[in-house]
Amino acid sequence: MRIRVVNPNTTESMTALIEANARAVTGPGVTLDAVTSTMGPASIESHYDEALAVPGLLAAITAGERDGADGYVVACFGDPGLDAARELTDAPVIGIAEAAMHAATLVGRGFSVVTTLARTRGRAWDLAARYTPAGACRGVHACDIPVLALENDPTVRRRVVDLARRALATDGSDVIVLGCAGMAGLCAAATAELGVPVIDGVAAATVLVQALLTLKVGTSGHGEYAPPPPKPYIGLLEVFNRTK
Amino acid sequence: MRIRVVNPNTTESMTALIEANARAVTGPGVTLDAVTSTMGPASIESHYDEALAVPGLLAAITAGERDGADGYVVACFGDPGLDAARELTDAPVIGIAEAAMHAATLVGRGFSVVTTLARTRGRAWDLAARYTPAGACRGVHACDIPVLALENDPTVRRRVVDLARRALATDGSDVIVLGCAGMAGLCAAATAELGVPVIDGVAAATVLVQALLTLKVGTSGHGEYAPPPPKPYIGLLEVFNRTK
Amino acid sequence: MRIRVVNPNTTESMTALIEANARAVTGPGVTLDAVTSTMGPASIESHYDEALAVPGLLAAITAGERDGADGYVVACFGDPGLDAARELTDAPVIGIAEAAMHAATLVGRGFSVVTTLARTRGRAWDLAARYTPAGACRGVHACDIPVLALENDPTVRRRVVDLARRALATDGSDVIVLGCAGMAGLCAAATAELGVPVIDGVAAATVLVQALLTLKVGTSGHGEYAPPPPKPYIGLLEVFNRTK
Amino acid sequence: MRIRVVNPNTTESMTALIEANARAVTGPGVTLDAVTSTMGPASIESHYDEALAVPGLLAAITAGERDGADGYVVACFGDPGLDAARELTDAPVIGIAEAAMHAATLVGRGFSVVTTLARTRGRAWDLAARYTPAGACRGVHACDIPVLALENDPTVRRRVVDLARRALATDGSDVIVLGCAGMAGLCAAATAELGVPVIDGVAAATVLVQALLTLKVGTSGHGEYAPPPPKPYIGLLEVFNRTK
Amino acid sequence: MRIRVVNPNTTESMTALIEANARAVTGPGVTLDAVTSTMGPASIESHYDEALAVPGLLAAITAGERDGADGYVVACFGDPGLDAARELTDAPVIGIAEAAMHAATLVGRGFSVVTTLARTRGRAWDLAARYTPAGACRGVHACDIPVLALENDPTVRRRVVDLARRALATDGSDVIVLGCAGMAGLCAAATAELGVPVIDGVAAATVLVQALLTLKVGTSGHGEYAPPPPKPYIGLLEVFNRTK
Amino acid sequence: MRIRVVNPNTTESMTALIEANARAVTGPGVTLDAVTSTMGPASIESHYDEALAVPGLLAAITAGERDGADGYVVACFGDPGLDAARELTDAPVIGIAEAAMHAATLVGRGFSVVTTLARTRGRAWDLAARYTPAGACRGVHACDIPVLALENDPTVRRRVVDLARRALATDGSDVIVLGCAGMAGLCAAATAELGVPVIDGVAAATVLVQALLTLKVGTSGHGEYAPPPPKPYIGLLEVFNRTK
Known part of the structure; x- marks a missing residue:
C-alpha cells in the first residue's frame, strides 16, 4: 500500500518533520511519501491561509491519483479541503484533526486541544462539532506560538506541556x-510528562489510513463524494480543469 | 454606500442575472457593482468547484478594498470562503445562503430549500446547521437541473415551483x-404561485448588507476575523501574498 | 412604507428614546411611528411583566393593521408575543432580541449579551436558543440596573461598557x-470604546423590517401563522374578540 | 393538600370534564377544585388565543394564593403562562403538556402526540424541546377536530385512536x-384499544402535583422565579398591579 | 399498591436508610418493601461496580414479579440496568437519578448535582443527557466522600451543603x-439551609411510581421493552435463564 | 502485539466466525486470539441479554490482563460494558459498533445501519448518539432475522443486501x-453488490486496536477510567472481587 502524506503548507522543513512522524508508525509493506504543496502559504494560521492552501492540496491529490497512491493524509490541523479532496479519489483521505479527535474519543471520555494561535481556536471547535458528539471536546487552548516558531523555540515543549496540564484540570x-x-x-515527551494519552494527528491519520486500507474501505463515491462534474476553469486556476 | 456583489463563478451571463436581481432591491444613495471572478470554475456544483472558487472570491474582496467598497455580497449558494473573506475587511460580507436562511427564519416557522443538483444537498444542510437553530431547515430538495442550464431551460420555472409545492407539504x-x-x-413568479414567502438569496443578501451599513456595523476585527498574519506565498498563488 | 414600532411597556419616555433610535436608521420614503402600549406594566423585568405586556402589543398590532402599517418592530428585548403578533398580519414583525442576535451572527463568530437584571438572563438564553445555532451566544451578563433607571443613572454607560469588556474576554x-x-x-459610545460591533436591537429591527419590505417578503400565512380562528372572548379581554 | 386546577379557557363545560379527570386520580386528604378563567378565549387554538389566555390564568393563580392553594395544574396542552405563574407562588405549578411528556418518557422510549388542529403542532414541538431530550418526541399528529367539537362529535374516539395507531407505526x-x-x-378507551400507555395530561399533572407536595418540594424562588418586582400597571390590565 | 424499592448494592444498612426515606413519602394504601441485592458490590462507585450491580437488580425485579409488585424503584444514582429491568415487567420502574432530575426540572430552571466521588460525574452527565433537555443540568460537583462513608462521617452534612451553595452560585x-x-x-436539612428545593432521588422515585400507578400507566411493552426473547444462559449466570 | 477479541455471548460457533473475520485483517507481528464468554446468554438481542453479557465480558478482560493482552475487541454490536472494561485496563478496548461507526464517518457523509431484530434499533441509535455527531447516522433498519439464524439461513445475504439498498435510497x-x-x-459480498463502503465492525475494531497500539496510545487512566476502587463483592458475583 502506498500512502501519500500531503503537507498543505509550502514549508519543506515542516514536511520533513511530518514525514518522520508518519514514518514512525508505518507498518511493513507500506510505502509512504510526504509531499509539500507547491503553491500557497508558508504556514496556515488564518481562514485566508487555509482557503489558499486548498488548491495546492487538491493538486497534490490529483498527482497522487496519477502516481497510484492508495490513501492520503492531509497534514494540517485545520483539515483544509477534505470534502473536495474526497471527490477526487476512491482512496481514503484523512485529516489530522479528524484522526486525532477520533482517536481521542476511543481512549477517553473527553479531550482538550492544545493549539498554536488563539485565532485558530474557532476552527478547532468547528472541526470538533463536525467529527465528534457534543461534549467530547471539552476545551481548546492556545499557546500563542506561531506555527513556524514551533521548530526553533526551545521553550515550546515546556509551554505546551504546562498548557496541557492546566487544560486537563480546567476542562x-x-x-x-x-x-x-x-x-x-512533542508527543512522546508530553505523554511521559502528563500521564495521559497525547494524540498527534499526523501519526493518528497515518495509522487510520492504514487501518482503512486493511479493511479495503475507501471513500464512498455514492452521492456527495462522486467525481465532480467536469467544466471549464479559467484564469490562474485553469490548470485545475478536469476533463473527466 | 458602495456594495460589491461578487459572483464567485466565472460565467459573465450569470453575473448579469445576479446584478439585475441585486439592483432591484438597491436603495437610493447606494452604488452597486457586480463583478465576475477572474479565475476558477464556470459554475459551482461540487466541493471541488467551491474550493477552487475561493481564490477568485478573495481576489475580488482584495480588489474591493482597494476600490473602497463598503460591503460585499458573495453570490453563490454554497457561501464559499466567507470566513476568509471576513478576515480581509471590516466591511460586512454576506453569503446568499446565509442571507436567505436568516430572512426565512424571520418570516416563518420552518423553511425548505429547493436547489439544483442532488449532490449539493449536503452543503445546504451544513450551512443550515451553521446559520440556523435545529429544526428551522426542514428539507433540502434537488430539481436536478445543472446551474448553467437554469438560464436556458424553459421548463425550469414549472419544475422548481412543483418541487417547492411538494416540499411545503412534505416538510x-x-x-x-x-x-x-x-x-x-424565479422568485416573484414562485411567490405568486405558491402563496408563501419565497426567498432569493441574492436580493436577501443585498438588503442585509444595506441594513448593516445603515446600522454602521461591520465585520468584527476582534479575534478570529482579525487581518491574517502576513507571510510568504509561493507558486501559482504567489499573488495572494499580503504585505500587511 | 409605513413602519410601526411598538413599545410593549407603558412608559412614554422610553417610547421616545426608542423612536429616536429607530428614526436614526430610517431610510428615505419610510414613515415611522412609535406607539406606547395602552395597558400593562411600566417596564418588563419578569415573566409576569412580559406575559401581561402581550395584550397591549396585540392591540397595537391590530390597530396597526387598521392604520395600514407595512411592518412592525416589537421593542422589548424579551420579544413578547411574537408568534401571536405574526398571526395577526402578513406584514413582517421583528423583535429586537431577534434582530440583534441575527445581526450579531452576520458580523462575528460569537456574541455576548449585556442585559439589565440578572433574573432576565434565562429569557435571553431561551431566545438565543430559538434564534441562533448552539455556540453563537457565548454569555449573558447582567449589570443589575433596573430598566427605568437606565435613563437617569449617569453611571450606566461606564458600567455597561465595563461589563461588556469583561464579557468579551470571558466568553x-x-x-x-x-x-x-x-x-x-449607549450603542455608539460603546462601539467606540470597545472596538467591536455593538448591536442595539431597536435599530437592528428597524433596518431588518425595511430590508424585508424591500424584498417584498412578509410573514408567512401558510400554516402556523395563518389568522387565528375566530371565537368568543369574554370578561376583561372581551375587546380582543375578532370577528374574522 | 389543596390543589387548584385552572382551565385557562373560558368554557365551563370543558372545566367540568377536566375536573372529573383530575378528581379520578386525587388521593385521600387532597382537596381539589377546578376553576374556569374569567377572561379570554373560549378555546385555545392559536398563539393569539394562548397569549390572551395567560392573564386569566395569572388571575386564577393570584386568587389561588389568596385562597391557600398548595399546588396548581394548568389545564391546557399549550402550557400557557407557566414561567409567569411560577413567579407568583412557591407552590408547584405543572402544565398538562409538561406532565404528559414527563410521564411518557418514564414508561417508554419515545412518544407520539395526537392533537387537535394542525396549526398547533409547532407549539407541541416547542414544548417537547423544552421538556424532553432530543428524540423523545417522535411525532406530533393532528386529527383536525376543533377543541370544542371534541365533546360532541361521536366520531372523535375512532378518529383519535386510528390516528394514534398510525402514529405508533410511523414514528x-x-x-x-x-x-x-x-x-x-378518551384515555382509558384508547389505552385498551392500542395496548400501549396513553397519557392524559390532566391526570398526569394532577398526580405530579401531589407527588411534589408529598416531597415537600415547590417552585424555586431563587433567581428567575423570584416574585416579580412590583411596578405600575395601567389601562385594561391595571388590576394586575401587585403591591408586593 | 405494592412498591418494591431495590438497593442494587449489597450493603444492608444502606437499604435501611433508603427504606426510611421511601417510607416517609408513601401514601395510604401503599405497601412498600425495600430489598438488598444478593450479589455484587458493597457500593457503586465505578462503571465496573455499576455493571456488576445489574444482575442483582434484575434478580430482584424477577423476584418482584413473582411476588406481585406493582412498581419498582432502583435506588442507586447511576440508575443501573433500567432498560433491562423494564423489559421484565409491565410495572413502572423508576431510577432515582431519573426521578430526581425530572422533579428538579418541574420546579426550577436549572439544577446542580452534588455527588460523591469525582469519577462518577461523567455518569451523572450521561444520565442528565438521557433524561433532560440540554441546559437543564448546569453542573455536577463531587464532595469526594465515598458512598459508605456518608453514613458515619459527621462532617458530611456541612461539606455537602457548602458544596451545594457554591454550585448554586457557580452554575x-x-x-x-x-x-x-x-x-x-440530608435532604430536609439542606433544604432548610439553602432555601432552594433539594431533591432526594429515593423519595422522588417513590412518589413518581405512586403517581404512575395512580394513572394506571406502566412500562410500555410495545417494541423495545417487550419481554426479552428466551434463550439458553450458561455458567455462573445460568440462573438468569428465562423460559418465557 | 497481542489482541484479544471477546465474543460476549456464549455461542462458540459465532466466536469462530468472529475470529475468522478479525484474523483476515490482522497484520504481521500481531497475535490474535478470540475467546467466548463463559457465562450468560447464547445471543444478545435485548437489554436483558446485554446487561447479563457484561459480567462474562469483564471476566474475559480480567483474564486478558493476566495473560498480557495488549488490546481488546468487544465483538457484539451493542458494545456491552465498554466503560466498565476500560476501567480494568490501560490497553485500548474497542466495541464493534463504535469501530464501525467511526470508520463509516471517515469515508462518507452519512451511514445507515442494517441490523437484526427491530427491538435492537433503539440501542443502535443510542450508540450513534454516543459516538457520532448528529446527522451522521441517518437510519437504522432491521431485517428481523435472529442473531443465531444468521449463520444458517441461506436467504440472509439477499435480505440484508436488499434492505441495505433501500436504506441508501431512503436515508x-x-x-x-x-x-x-x-x-x-457478508461484508465483501455486500460491498460488491452495493457499490458503497460496507463496514463490518469486527474487522473495523480489529484494525482500530492495531492502529492505537501502533500509536502507543491506550485507554486513559486519568479520571473516570481509573481502576475501580476495591471493595467487597458477595453472592454469585463474589468472584468479581478485586483486591487492588
Missing part, C-alpha cells in the same frame, strides 16, 4: 490532542 | 428558499 | 448585543 | 400523549 | 439534586 | 454499517 478532560502538525515531535 | 414548512443564485429570476 | 466573543431597548442610546 | 413510538385537555375522556 | 442554578441514595437523609 | 446515505457481529461474513 475535566482525560486526553490531550496536539492541535498542529508542527507539534508532532 | 410542513411555510417558507421556500431558492438554493442557487441562478434561480433569482 | 471569547467578538460582538456585543445590548439586552434592553433602554440601552439603545 | 416507531411506544407511548401516546393526548394533546388536548378536551381529550382526557 | 446559576436554582435547584439541588443529591447525587447518591446515601445522601437521602 | 440518503453513502455507507452501510452491518449491525451485528454475525453479519461479518
Whole structure:
C-alpha cells in the first residue's frame, strides 16, 4: 500500500518533520511519501491561509491519483479541503484533526486541544462539532506560538506541556490532542510528562489510513463524494480543469 | 454606500442575472457593482468547484478594498470562503445562503430549500446547521437541473415551483428558499404561485448588507476575523501574498 | 412604507428614546411611528411583566393593521408575543432580541449579551436558543440596573461598557448585543470604546423590517401563522374578540 | 393538600370534564377544585388565543394564593403562562403538556402526540424541546377536530385512536400523549384499544402535583422565579398591579 | 399498591436508610418493601461496580414479579440496568437519578448535582443527557466522600451543603439534586439551609411510581421493552435463564 | 502485539466466525486470539441479554490482563460494558459498533445501519448518539432475522443486501454499517453488490486496536477510567472481587 502524506503548507522543513512522524508508525509493506504543496502559504494560521492552501492540496491529490497512491493524509490541523479532496479519489483521505479527535474519543471520555494561535481556536471547535458528539471536546487552548516558531523555540515543549496540564484540570478532560502538525515531535515527551494519552494527528491519520486500507474501505463515491462534474476553469486556476 | 456583489463563478451571463436581481432591491444613495471572478470554475456544483472558487472570491474582496467598497455580497449558494473573506475587511460580507436562511427564519416557522443538483444537498444542510437553530431547515430538495442550464431551460420555472409545492407539504414548512443564485429570476413568479414567502438569496443578501451599513456595523476585527498574519506565498498563488 | 414600532411597556419616555433610535436608521420614503402600549406594566423585568405586556402589543398590532402599517418592530428585548403578533398580519414583525442576535451572527463568530437584571438572563438564553445555532451566544451578563433607571443613572454607560469588556474576554466573543431597548442610546459610545460591533436591537429591527419590505417578503400565512380562528372572548379581554 | 386546577379557557363545560379527570386520580386528604378563567378565549387554538389566555390564568393563580392553594395544574396542552405563574407562588405549578411528556418518557422510549388542529403542532414541538431530550418526541399528529367539537362529535374516539395507531407505526413510538385537555375522556378507551400507555395530561399533572407536595418540594424562588418586582400597571390590565 | 424499592448494592444498612426515606413519602394504601441485592458490590462507585450491580437488580425485579409488585424503584444514582429491568415487567420502574432530575426540572430552571466521588460525574452527565433537555443540568460537583462513608462521617452534612451553595452560585442554578441514595437523609436539612428545593432521588422515585400507578400507566411493552426473547444462559449466570 | 477479541455471548460457533473475520485483517507481528464468554446468554438481542453479557465480558478482560493482552475487541454490536472494561485496563478496548461507526464517518457523509431484530434499533441509535455527531447516522433498519439464524439461513445475504439498498435510497446515505457481529461474513459480498463502503465492525475494531497500539496510545487512566476502587463483592458475583 502506498500512502501519500500531503503537507498543505509550502514549508519543506515542516514536511520533513511530518514525514518522520508518519514514518514512525508505518507498518511493513507500506510505502509512504510526504509531499509539500507547491503553491500557497508558508504556514496556515488564518481562514485566508487555509482557503489558499486548498488548491495546492487538491493538486497534490490529483498527482497522487496519477502516481497510484492508495490513501492520503492531509497534514494540517485545520483539515483544509477534505470534502473536495474526497471527490477526487476512491482512496481514503484523512485529516489530522479528524484522526486525532477520533482517536481521542476511543481512549477517553473527553479531550482538550492544545493549539498554536488563539485565532485558530474557532476552527478547532468547528472541526470538533463536525467529527465528534457534543461534549467530547471539552476545551481548546492556545499557546500563542506561531506555527513556524514551533521548530526553533526551545521553550515550546515546556509551554505546551504546562498548557496541557492546566487544560486537563480546567476542562475535566482525560486526553490531550496536539492541535498542529508542527507539534508532532512533542508527543512522546508530553505523554511521559502528563500521564495521559497525547494524540498527534499526523501519526493518528497515518495509522487510520492504514487501518482503512486493511479493511479495503475507501471513500464512498455514492452521492456527495462522486467525481465532480467536469467544466471549464479559467484564469490562474485553469490548470485545475478536469476533463473527466 | 458602495456594495460589491461578487459572483464567485466565472460565467459573465450569470453575473448579469445576479446584478439585475441585486439592483432591484438597491436603495437610493447606494452604488452597486457586480463583478465576475477572474479565475476558477464556470459554475459551482461540487466541493471541488467551491474550493477552487475561493481564490477568485478573495481576489475580488482584495480588489474591493482597494476600490473602497463598503460591503460585499458573495453570490453563490454554497457561501464559499466567507470566513476568509471576513478576515480581509471590516466591511460586512454576506453569503446568499446565509442571507436567505436568516430572512426565512424571520418570516416563518420552518423553511425548505429547493436547489439544483442532488449532490449539493449536503452543503445546504451544513450551512443550515451553521446559520440556523435545529429544526428551522426542514428539507433540502434537488430539481436536478445543472446551474448553467437554469438560464436556458424553459421548463425550469414549472419544475422548481412543483418541487417547492411538494416540499411545503412534505416538510410542513411555510417558507421556500431558492438554493442557487441562478434561480433569482424565479422568485416573484414562485411567490405568486405558491402563496408563501419565497426567498432569493441574492436580493436577501443585498438588503442585509444595506441594513448593516445603515446600522454602521461591520465585520468584527476582534479575534478570529482579525487581518491574517502576513507571510510568504509561493507558486501559482504567489499573488495572494499580503504585505500587511 | 409605513413602519410601526411598538413599545410593549407603558412608559412614554422610553417610547421616545426608542423612536429616536429607530428614526436614526430610517431610510428615505419610510414613515415611522412609535406607539406606547395602552395597558400593562411600566417596564418588563419578569415573566409576569412580559406575559401581561402581550395584550397591549396585540392591540397595537391590530390597530396597526387598521392604520395600514407595512411592518412592525416589537421593542422589548424579551420579544413578547411574537408568534401571536405574526398571526395577526402578513406584514413582517421583528423583535429586537431577534434582530440583534441575527445581526450579531452576520458580523462575528460569537456574541455576548449585556442585559439589565440578572433574573432576565434565562429569557435571553431561551431566545438565543430559538434564534441562533448552539455556540453563537457565548454569555449573558447582567449589570443589575433596573430598566427605568437606565435613563437617569449617569453611571450606566461606564458600567455597561465595563461589563461588556469583561464579557468579551470571558466568553471569547467578538460582538456585543445590548439586552434592553433602554440601552439603545449607549450603542455608539460603546462601539467606540470597545472596538467591536455593538448591536442595539431597536435599530437592528428597524433596518431588518425595511430590508424585508424591500424584498417584498412578509410573514408567512401558510400554516402556523395563518389568522387565528375566530371565537368568543369574554370578561376583561372581551375587546380582543375578532370577528374574522 | 389543596390543589387548584385552572382551565385557562373560558368554557365551563370543558372545566367540568377536566375536573372529573383530575378528581379520578386525587388521593385521600387532597382537596381539589377546578376553576374556569374569567377572561379570554373560549378555546385555545392559536398563539393569539394562548397569549390572551395567560392573564386569566395569572388571575386564577393570584386568587389561588389568596385562597391557600398548595399546588396548581394548568389545564391546557399549550402550557400557557407557566414561567409567569411560577413567579407568583412557591407552590408547584405543572402544565398538562409538561406532565404528559414527563410521564411518557418514564414508561417508554419515545412518544407520539395526537392533537387537535394542525396549526398547533409547532407549539407541541416547542414544548417537547423544552421538556424532553432530543428524540423523545417522535411525532406530533393532528386529527383536525376543533377543541370544542371534541365533546360532541361521536366520531372523535375512532378518529383519535386510528390516528394514534398510525402514529405508533410511523414514528416507531411506544407511548401516546393526548394533546388536548378536551381529550382526557378518551384515555382509558384508547389505552385498551392500542395496548400501549396513553397519557392524559390532566391526570398526569394532577398526580405530579401531589407527588411534589408529598416531597415537600415547590417552585424555586431563587433567581428567575423570584416574585416579580412590583411596578405600575395601567389601562385594561391595571388590576394586575401587585403591591408586593 | 405494592412498591418494591431495590438497593442494587449489597450493603444492608444502606437499604435501611433508603427504606426510611421511601417510607416517609408513601401514601395510604401503599405497601412498600425495600430489598438488598444478593450479589455484587458493597457500593457503586465505578462503571465496573455499576455493571456488576445489574444482575442483582434484575434478580430482584424477577423476584418482584413473582411476588406481585406493582412498581419498582432502583435506588442507586447511576440508575443501573433500567432498560433491562423494564423489559421484565409491565410495572413502572423508576431510577432515582431519573426521578430526581425530572422533579428538579418541574420546579426550577436549572439544577446542580452534588455527588460523591469525582469519577462518577461523567455518569451523572450521561444520565442528565438521557433524561433532560440540554441546559437543564448546569453542573455536577463531587464532595469526594465515598458512598459508605456518608453514613458515619459527621462532617458530611456541612461539606455537602457548602458544596451545594457554591454550585448554586457557580452554575446559576436554582435547584439541588443529591447525587447518591446515601445522601437521602440530608435532604430536609439542606433544604432548610439553602432555601432552594433539594431533591432526594429515593423519595422522588417513590412518589413518581405512586403517581404512575395512580394513572394506571406502566412500562410500555410495545417494541423495545417487550419481554426479552428466551434463550439458553450458561455458567455462573445460568440462573438468569428465562423460559418465557 | 497481542489482541484479544471477546465474543460476549456464549455461542462458540459465532466466536469462530468472529475470529475468522478479525484474523483476515490482522497484520504481521500481531497475535490474535478470540475467546467466548463463559457465562450468560447464547445471543444478545435485548437489554436483558446485554446487561447479563457484561459480567462474562469483564471476566474475559480480567483474564486478558493476566495473560498480557495488549488490546481488546468487544465483538457484539451493542458494545456491552465498554466503560466498565476500560476501567480494568490501560490497553485500548474497542466495541464493534463504535469501530464501525467511526470508520463509516471517515469515508462518507452519512451511514445507515442494517441490523437484526427491530427491538435492537433503539440501542443502535443510542450508540450513534454516543459516538457520532448528529446527522451522521441517518437510519437504522432491521431485517428481523435472529442473531443465531444468521449463520444458517441461506436467504440472509439477499435480505440484508436488499434492505441495505433501500436504506441508501431512503436515508440518503453513502455507507452501510452491518449491525451485528454475525453479519461479518457478508461484508465483501455486500460491498460488491452495493457499490458503497460496507463496514463490518469486527474487522473495523480489529484494525482500530492495531492502529492505537501502533500509536502507543491506550485507554486513559486519568479520571473516570481509573481502576475501580476495591471493595467487597458477595453472592454469585463474589468472584468479581478485586483486591487492588
